[in-house]
Amino acid sequence: MKSPLVDVDDLAPGENHGKAATALTRYTVEEVTTEAAFDEGLAPLNAQFLATGEIEREDVLRTWLRAGFRTSPATPIAARYHMLLVRDADGTLAAVRDCFTATDPTTGRVVVLLSHSLVLPQHRRTGVGALLRACPVAFARADAKALGVTHPKILLFAEMEPIEPHNRTTVTRVLAYARAGFRAIPPTSLPYAQPDFRDLDALGVGPVPLPFLCLIRQIGEDGRPDAPRATIEALVRHVQAIHLHHCAPGQLATIRDHALGALARDSRDPIPLVRLPVAPSEVSLLEPLMYSRVFALYPSTWIGPLPLGDADLETTLLVANWNPPKERP
Numbered sequence: 001m002k003s004p005l006v007d008v009d010d011l012a013p014g015e016n017h018g019k020a021a022t023a024l025t026r027y028t029v030e031e032v033t034t035e036a037a038f039d040e041g042l043a044p045l046n047a048q049f050l051a052t053g054e055i056e057r058e059d060v061l062r063t064w065l066r067a068g069f070r071t072s073p074a075t076p077i078a079a080r081y082h083m084l085l086v087r088d089a090d091g092t093l094a095a096v097r098d099c100f101t102a103t104d105p106t107t108g109r110v111v112v113l114l115s116h117s118l119v120l121p122q123h124r125r126t127g128v129g130a131l132l133r134a135c136p137v138a139f140a141r142a143d144a145k146a147l148g149v150t151h152p153k154i155l156l157f158a159e160m161e162p163i164e165p166h167n168r169t170t171v172t173r174v175l176a177y178a179r180a181g182f183r184a185i186p187p188t189s190l191p192y193a194q195p196d197f198r199d200l201d202a203l204g205v206g207p208v209p210l211p212f213l214c215l216i217r218q219i220g221e222d223g224r225p226d227a228p229r230a231t232i233e234a235l236v237r238h239v240q241a242i243h244l245h246h247c248a249p250g251q252l253a254t255i256r257d258h259a260l261g262a263l264a265r266d267s268r269d270p271i272p273l274v275r276l277p278v279a280p281s282e283v284s285l286l287e288p289l290m291y292s293r294v295f296a297l298y299p300s301t302w303i304g305p306l307p308l309g310d311a312d313l314e315t316t317l318l319v320a321n322w323n324p325p326k327e328r329p
């Protein structure tokens with residue numbers, strides 16, 4: 001089942017392809033090209049992600065939408081922003097996805113930064129989420145083709161907050177990503193952070209990067225338990241080729257040096273990835289991604305004043321939260 005923007009065959013083997021194909025008969029997908037459609041998609045994204053600082057400023061995204069491909073003399077990588085809307089049969093908005101592609105025409109590599117995906121609550125678990133997960137591959141192929149790349153090497157990249165034992169929303173995200181073929185780069189190998197997107201000049205403050213987990217899917221290599229170091233290094237380069245258009249170079253250098261410094265100290269090649277749980281019974285797999293274990297890898301100025309807890313205890317609580325004891329008959 002195909003639309004020009006979503007090919008269900010691009011989904012990972014573990015996804016429910018039948019459910020996604022059925023969703024494609026009920027829902028319609030459209031790429032945002034007008035300001036009105038952009039406003040419609042941005043409103044629910046802001047409602048969901050603005051409070052936690054996880055979304056770029058509106059003026060920044062609007063500039064991206066209008067610009068098409070953007071390049072910089074600093075790198076051959078061409079970056080582009082996309083937003084997709086999913087509508088129910090009556091035209092109401094059911095879901096929104098936005099993402100950036102970053103294509104290096106000299107290597108044929110495309111990294112897709114999966115910025116935000118949101119399925120509105122009444123449309124959850126309908127297969128719409130899978131449509132949001134398939135469309136970035138179509139965007140990557142289209143952008144690669146436009147830049148003269150015929151056989152792109154596509155990497156999907158999602159940033160996610162570390163796992164807290166009581167935060168069910170985060171674990172739900174992980175379960176969905178796991179079914180979608182994603183694995184995590186060990187934070188010990190790549191302690192990555194998202195730039196601080198606030199208008200720092202207007203606020204008169206310095207940047208506070210957001211420590212994030214890196215989840216990746218290597219298209220065409222589903223099930224691969226590891227990733228070449230070159231892929232992980234390229235990931236950082238490509239993502240920063242996007243951020244350099246709207247973040248100060250100093251902040252990007254600090255984030256890059258912190259992440260790639262740790263990678264340089266890990267001599268393995270390829271780097272084994274963390275398998276994610278596909279069911280609540282497997283949540284103990286998240287142990288290397290627990291909040292206190294991950295935040296310990298960052299400068300104290302990035303993680304705030306809260307003291308770190310005991311990561312082993314956090315894992316125990318997480319497992320108990322998702323696997324409550326069965327009631328006695």
Ligand SMILES: CC(C)(COP(=O)(O)OP(=O)(O)OC[C@H]1O[C@@H](n2cnc3c(N)ncnc32)[C@H](O)[C@@H]1OP(=O)(O)O)[C@@H](O)C(=O)NCCC(=O)NCCS
Nearest residue numbers: 016116117118119124125126127129130172173175176179
């Ligand atoms: C994350 C989100 C996009 C997932 O969409 P969804 O429609 O809720 O869920 P999906 O259909 O994609 O779920 C895929 C699989 O993940 C697992 N899963 C999802 N939600 C689950 C839950 N609450 N409990 C257990 N498993 C769950 C299931 O295996 C599911 O497959 P199934 O429905 O065929 O059993 C949606 O919940 C959402 O918009 N959340 C708020 C915003 C957000 O967190 N966005 C993601 C980060 S940018």
